[in-house]
Amino acid sequence: MKEFEVNEYLELLPKLSTREIQILVMTCSGFSRTEIALELNVSLNTVNSHFKNALKKYDLNTYAQLQSLFFFNFLRNLKKLR
Structure with a gap:
């Protein structure tokens, strides 16, 4: 995952570091922790x-709560863009 792709998600959970967002996005995309x-x-x-x-x-x-928070903020952000 390239840096610019991760930056798009930083505003969703502003307390998280770039690496934390990167790992969260990857897990929400279906990657296992080992992967x-x-x-x-x-x-x-x-x-x-x-x-x-x-x-x-x-x-x-x-971790399910963290993923839910991410998805909630992601969907809320999509709604704003419409």
Whole structure:
């Protein structure tokens, strides 16, 4: 995933870093954590750390909640563009 593609999503969850957004977008696109680690050339522990940090930033308990927040903001943003 190229940098400019990730930047399009930064406004959806502004508390997250570019890498956290990148990993979240990849998981919402169907990549497994292992696939993300391989694609980004990082360890699985690094991917998990980014997820944990993202959860803390939004005071969430599960990864499903984080994905739901992302999709909610994504759809809300689409509605604004119409």
